[in-house]
Amino acid sequence: MIWEDLNEDIIVFQSDASTSDEVFETLGKILIDKGYCKDSYVQALKDREKEYPTGINVGGFGIAIPHTDPEHVIRETESILTLKKPVRFTQMGSTDIPVDVKLVMMLTIKDPKAHIKKLQRIITLVQDQQLLKNIYDSDSADRVIQLIKEKEDAIEKESENLL
Amino acid sequence: MKQVSILSVCGSGTVTSSTVAAKLKERLGKEGYQVSTTECRPTEALNLAQSGRFDIIAHTSPLQKGDYGIPAVNAFAVITGIGEEKFYQDILAALKSVGK
Numbered sequence: 001m002i003w004e005d006l007n008e009d010i011i012v013f014q015s016d017a018s019t020s021d022e023v024f025e026t027l028g029k030i031l032i033d034k035g036y037c038k039d040s041y042v043q044a045l046k047d048r049e050k051e052y053p054t055g056i057n058v059g060g061f062g063i064a065i066p067h068t069d070p071e072h073v074i075r076e077t078e079s080i081l082t083l084k085k086p087v088r089f090t091q092m093g094s095t096d097i098p099v100d101v102k103l104v105m106m107l108t109i110k111d112p113k114a115h116i117k118k119l120q121r122i123i124t125l126v127q128d129q130q131l132l133k134n135i136y137d138s139d140s141a142d143r144v145i146q147l148i149k150e151k152e153d154a155i156e157k158e159s160e161n162l163l
Numbered sequence: 164m165k166q167v168s169i170l171s172v173c174g175s176g177t178v179t180s181s182t183v184a185a186k187l188k189e190r191l192g193k194e195g196y197q198v199s200t201t202e203c204r205p206t207e208a209l210n211l212a213q214s215g216r217f218d219i220i221a222h223t224s225p226l227q228k229g230d231y232g233i234p235a236v237n238a239f240a241v242i243t244g245i246g247e248e249k250f251y252q253d254i255l256a257a258l259k260s261v262g263k
Contacts, residue, residue, distance in 0.1 A: 065178070092179070092242060
C-alpha cells in the first residue's frame, strides 16, 4: 500500500522550488539522506526528465511523477511535495506541452514487475483530481497519509466487488 | 481467443508502460483477445518493433524517428483516465488494421 510507504520525513509542504531541477534537488536530497536512493539519483532524475517528461495535466490540475532507473534506487517508496507556486514541467509523452505543476509524487522504483499493482494504483490516484486537490490543501503528513489510505481502501473495496 | 502481442513503450520502460500493459490485458480480454505484452524504452522500441514479434505499439513517450512497420497508438490517455475509452477504440482499430 502506498500510504504505508509514506511518512512525515518524505512529505514536503509548500516548497519554494521554482524549477523542476530544484524540485528534484529538494526531494531527492531527502530521499538520499533517508537511505532510499544513491547519490546519483538527483542527476539521473534531471537527465531523465529532459528526455522523458513526467508532467500530467489532470483536468486542469498539474501533477508530476518523476522517477528514474532502478540502478539509482536502494529502497522503494513514494514521496510527496507540494509547491507554493506552480512549477513548469513538460507533459508526459510530449516534447513541448507545458504543465504547471502544484503537486509532485516522486517514486523510487527498484523492481517494477513485482509492483505492477502498486504502479497501477499510483496512476489511479493521479487520476482523482479531487484527491490531488485535497492533498494539496493538506498541512500535515498525517492528513495526507489518511487521504491516500481512504482512497486505497476504496480502490480495494471496488476491486473486491468486481470479483 | 485471438492472440495479440503488444509492445508497450515508456521513458523508463517501467512505470507507465507496465500500467498500460496491465490495462490493455484487462480491457482487451473483455473483447476476446489474449494479450501478451513487452515493456521497453523508446531507445529499444525500433529494434523490437522490427523483430516481427509484435502486432502494435502503445506508447506514453514520444517514439524516435524510424520505420516501425506496425501501428503505434499514443497511450497517454490511460495515465490521465481522460479519453481512455477512445484509446481502447484506437487500439482495437489498430489491431483490426493488422488483421487481428
